[in-house]
Amino acid sequence: MNERVRTACPYDCPDTCPLIVSPLPGGLLGIEANPDFTLGSNFICQKGARLDSIRRDPSRLKEPLMKDGVAWRPVSWDEAWSLWAERTMEATERWGPLSVFLSRGSGSLYFSKELIPRVFSAMGGYTTTKGSLCGAAGGAGLERAFGHRPVLLPGTVAENSRGLVLWGRNAAETNVHLLPIIDRIRDRGGRVVSVEVRETPTTRISERTWRVRPEGDGPLALLLCLSLLERGLASGQWRERVLNATAFEEMLLSLDRAEMERRAGLEANDIEVFADWFADSRPVCICPGYGVQRYLSGSDTFHYLAALSALLGGLEEKGGSVLFGKDEMALFPSGFLSRPSLARKIPVSGWYSTP
Numbered sequence: 001m002n003e004r005v006r007t008a009c010p011y012d013c014p015d016t017c018p019l020i021v022s023p024l025p026g027g028l029l030g031i032e033a034n035p036d037f038t039l040g041s042n043f044i045c046q047k048g049a050r051l052d053s054i055r056r057d058p059s060r061l062k063e064p065l066m067k068d069g070v071a072w073r074p075v076s077w078d079e080a081w082s083l084w085a086e087r088t089m090e091a092t093e094r095w096g097p098l099s100v101f102l103s104r105g106s107g108s109l110y111f112s113k114e115l116i117p118r119v120f121s122a123m124g125g126y127t128t129t130k131g132s133l134c135g136a137a138g139g140a141g142l143e144r145a146f147g148h149r150p151v152l153l154p155g156t157v158a159e160n161s162r163g164l165v166l167w168g169r170n171a172a173e174t175n176v177h178l179l180p181i182i183d184r185i186r187d188r189g190g191r192v193v194s195v196e197v198r199e200t201p202t203t204r205i206s207e208r209t210w211r212v213r214p215e216g217d218g219p220l221a222l223l224l225c226l227s228l229l230e231r232g233l234a235s236g237q238w239r240e241r242v243l244n245a246t247a248f249e250e251m252l253l254s255l256d257r258a259e260m261e262r263r264a265g266l267e268a269n270d271i272e273v274f275a276d277w278f279a280d281s282r283p284v285c286i287c288p289g290y291g292v293q294r295y296l297s298g299s300d301t302f303h304y305l306a307a308l309s310a311l312l313g314g315l316e317e318k319g320g321s322v323l324f325g326k327d328e329m330a331l332f333p334s335g336f337l338s339r340p341s342l343a344r345k346i347p348v349s350g351w352y353s354t355p
């Protein structure tokens with residue numbers, strides 16, 4: 001490689017940073033953010049900056065391996081592709097296209113990955129997984145609540161949100177592109193707090209942290225909804241903007257508060273103070289992390305966070321909503337990259353259901 005190349009970070013990371021890769025002496029590569037495409041944060045994380053050392057690591061896999069008895073042996077790409085084509089055609093002809101199972105990873109997000117199922121579509125169909133162990137449960141909860149995945153662009157949060165809740169999202173350590181947004185919110189007089197199960201570097205950049213029990217996020221969200229409603233702190237318009245408002249209120253009133261507080265690991269006064277913070281910080285962006293939805297009722301937890309956002313005016317105020325990520329597909333027209341062929345989907349987790 002002897003010239004600068006524009007490319008993107010191949011990691012399974014929603015930021016999908018655009019990169020400039022330049023040749024350096026000794027066969028090394030310089031990796032830096034492409035300033036033409038970043039969403040306001042002209043830097044890449046430590047992991048991205050070390051991409052070249054990973055490329056040069058002697059243990060890096062550079063060729064296909066085939067299991068030969070108990071050991072793996074390297075094979076050429078030609079041999080690997082021929083074997084794949086032969087076995088896939090054999091299975092398709094003998095048992096039909098659903099006998100072919102497609103299992104794929106998530107690096108090189110987003111659209112290049114979407115081309116892979118199209119290869120299998122062209123062969124008549126395939127069996128694959130539904131959902132993921134990553135962010136699908138949270139996405140499903142938001143879709144159930146909003147009817148679609150909400151799209152909240154970083155610039156909208158930076159310029160409009162007055163409050164940001166890092167809810168199980170360890171931004172200081174694992175989501176560094178949120179840090180300039182946090183700075184901008186604070187420059188405008190806004191406030192940033194967190195909900196965490198343990199102390200993290202994000203605790204130190206939060207004005208206040210509410211320490212929740214593992215799996216206590218859903219109960220906490222519901223108790224906050226109840227507190228806002230009972231003390232008249234909810235948006236005046238929320239009832240007109242949602243369906244089943246009365247049923248939702250009745251459900252909240254039927255909760256066993258002591259049990260919910262026990263599950264959240266917080267006392268009534270903690271919840272009241274948090275509800276006051278929400279009411280004083282509108283519009284509030286609730287930014288949940290991936291761990292928050294990795295419980296049996298993870299999709300329900302995200303549904304409750306969406307309800308909390310609706311009570312806070314998130315459906316009518318710019319900068320107030322739920323910012324999760326993995327929602328970029330929502331920016332494209334429905335049917336974009338649709339998959340017309342036969343596909344059987346097997347759920348990979350129980351995180352969608354209520355226990």
Ligand code: SF4
Binds near residue numbers: 011046
């Ligand atoms: S934040 Fe880091 S890992 Fe994520 S896309 Fe950017 S460089 Fe890659």
